[in-house]
Amino acid sequence: MLALDLLVNGLVFGLFYALMAVGLAMIFGVLKVVNFAHGEFYMVGAYTYVLVATRLGVPPWLALPMAAVAGAALGALVERLLMRPLYAGYGSWSIMKDEYAVVVTFGLSLLLINVVDKVVGPYPFRGPPLIETSRFALGPVMMNGQKLIAAGISIALLTGLALFIKRSLWGRQIQAVAQNRLGASLAGIDATRTTALIFAISGLLAALAGALLAPLINPSPDVGAFPAIKSYVIVVLGGMGSIWGAMVAALLLGVLESFFAVYVSYDYRDAFGLLILILVLIFRPQGLAGEKGREV
């Protein structure tokens, strides 16, 4: 049952993509800018997990939350130092909004890659798995323990996020700020704090994606580039700024890629994302979520 195997593995990768892409979608939903350092949140998560677990001897199950904290802290720091001028009322800043965000986040991405390259080294590291198992058959599907656990954690995180956004007070504040920043602040919502929260959440999710995959991908300093590009494809496919669109599009891309790699071309599997991106831009630029794209 090759097709079922491909489907399940595609969905698993789609879950990891979703962890990356929802953060990007949330930032876009609220600030209308793209974070080009998003792949480096992922990289920082992967490195924190690997270094804390291998150099300090912390058990992997503890290293995982530490990676999450590192990602959240980085996200909050980026918002405080670099993103706040976008909306904190510095007059002329708003004119150069997109430009400023592109240049600064792209610069930040290079900075983080090269600092890690210099401080930790350019060589790939392998992270310790959360559980020691070899590959096993799960019904007709071949699985490995790390992937299965990582997928489980991803499902829990994504469900948790969805409930948080829909139900909790903070989540509703996020929705309000995404819909109308000025309106939200008139209603007494602290839009600045909400934006900081969004950056912390998206840093946390991307870092966890990196940490969960660290035992499977051997992180090197530029490891974030392709997950980030996949997330760009996903947020465009899902409808910029839509969390639900991003989740669906992530799973879709995971599955499509997994089939493409086997049935079309393994060498060009990463190019497939660009093809999808271009097709979406030509035929459905508003993405899957369409008009709903304006919601978080």
Place this chain on the structure above:
Amino acid sequence: MTGGAGNLWSNRLRTDFRAALAVVALLAVVPLFVQAPYTLGILVVSIYFALLALGWNLIAGFTGQFSLAPAAFAMLGAYATALLDFPLKAPLALGIPAAIVATALLGFALGRIVLRLKGPYVALTTLSFAEIARVVVYNSNAFTRGDQGLNVPSLMQSRVGYYYLFVAVLGATLVLLYLLMRGRAGRFWLAIRDDEIGAESRGINVVRYKTIAFALSCAICGLAGSLYGTFSQLVSPELGLLSQTGLVIAMVVIGGMGTLTGPVLGALLVYLASEWLREFGGIQLIVFSLAVIVFARFFRAGLWGIVARR
């Protein structure tokens, strides 16, 4: 664009153009004093970067569309020349113009799709395009020999000759950009940068002008890449690394975005500084990415902007 504001801009542009030509003139007299192949080689590479910086500045600084693919188009231009030489044995007299045409057409096609949309799609798509183009070149072993790269014949033997070729191309590019910016197209590009919806409502065909700017920008990068390939006689996917694009952005942001002198000055400054920083153990990219953030945050006019305002 009549009255005071328009005249002010054309005055500023003329001063800017003269300053840029002065830099080119300074570069042109360098071989009278220094003939060391190593020094000239470094300057040739800085001029290569100055061309990329001017190309990127045209689409980002003048038109306000932030492409993240200048290095990728340089790589594609270099490969266009290399592939015409290697399996097809076409002469460089054909290979170099072919690089310009190929990158312009590719830029036009990509721009046609992406630039219809407002918002961050340009940066997103060009970044994805750049990384994926590099991986495709890298993986297409049968044509490109992957990371081994392709050999390209050299245009001439003399280092000084190459140096003058690059200086001449830089001068010609500046003249072309000055003429474009002084004319109708330049005004339209600036209008699009400053207020896209406003420009559209005044009847400017925004998509067409953005696409033309992008295709031109890609062609400048493609030409630069093609010439650089014949200079180094090796074309590899490394030309298209995102860190190269990062360097180009650093040059323009530090030098002064939306000017003619800024990108040239920035390219010379950043590349020479990076040669110098090499001695301290490869910290160039850390320094320049930090500089980009600081300049974008606190000195948005860049060095030339600060000087010119005085």
